Amino acid sequence: MSGGGDDGRGVHVKSSGRDSATLAGARVVVNAGPTYEDIDPVRFLGNRSSGKMGFAIAEAASLAGAEVTLVAGPVALATPAKVVLRVDVRSALQMRDAVLEAVRGADIFIATAAVADWRVAEYSSHKIKKGTRGARALELVENPDILAEVAALDPRPFVVGFAAETERVAERARKKLERKKLDMLVANLVDEHVGIGADDNAVELFWPGGSEALPRASKLEIANALVARIAGRFRAGRHA
Numbered sequence: 001m002s003g004g005g006d007d008g009r010g011v012h013v014k015s016s017g018r019d020s021a022t023l024a025g026a027r028v029v030v031n032a033g034p035t036y037e038d039i040d041p042v043r044f045l046g047n048r049s050s051g052k053m054g055f056a057i058a059e060a061a062s063l064a065g066a067e068v069t070l071v072a073g074p075v076a077l078a079t080p081a082k083v084v085l086r087v088d089v090r091s092a093l094q095m096r097d098a099v100l101e102a103v104r105g106a107d108i109f110i111a112t113a114a115v116a117d118w119r120v121a122e123y124s125s126h127k128i129k130k131g132t133r134g135a136r137a138l139e140l141v142e143n144p145d146i147l148a149e150v151a152a153l154d155p156r157p158f159v160v161g162f163a164a165e166t167e168r169v170a171e172r173a174r175k176k177l178e179r180k181k182l183d184m185l186v187a188n189l190v191d192e193h194v195g196i197g198a199d200d201n202a203v204e205l206f207w208p209g210g211s212e213a214l215p216r217a218s219k220l221e222i223a224n225a226l227v228a229r230i231a232g233r234f235r236a237g238r239h240a
């Protein structure tokens, strides 16, 4: 697409000069934070995701003019001022339902959430006592891949996935981009200073036919840069 105006999906996107990265009128869904998979009334399986990156992206997209729905796992974060709707969930299955509902008619889905890969096969409605038969070997079942499910929708939004990688970043990122049929993948470089739970992030973006590294910066700065890149690729059209 060139020039401003309707992009054929009923979205008005500005596209000239300094406004080239804005998301005016676009409907964006962001999921963020961990999911908690309950084992019994007092225990759960979780992870160390803080949700900060996803909330920063939701804020940056809102400031770029998007109408943002934020689907949040259990996090201790205030809703960014301009976010239109926040849906709080706990488990991967709840997050999946909320995301599938929110992406109906959406233009862009940004999957920053650290969705638990597994949940317990059977939730115990009473507290599991020490010494109970089976308590030492929890049976786990795989959770659905929310990102892959959204990417398989028809019609589907522009889909951006995240991946935490510590090594062979480009090779793994390219494989994930293809396997999950994503429009863009953000590889999160994880070490003791950046990534999960930290205030800073260093990422590398991959899309079919290109990549770009964004050096270490605060999650807010990274979020702004990411939203600008996502807006650019979205506008250019996923088949460009």
Ligand code: CTP
Residues within 6 Å of the ligand: 092, 111, 112, 113, 114, 115, 116, 117, 143, 144, 145, 146, 147, 148, 160, 161, 162, 163, 164, 165, 176
């Ligand atoms: N994701 C998802 N649903 C899941 C698991 C992951 O939507 N059940 C999404 C995450 O939100 C993220 C991306 O998929 O956008 C992460 O992909 P994944 O393949 O899980 O990558 P890693 O966590 O890096 O795991 P690994 O490479 O070990 O498979």
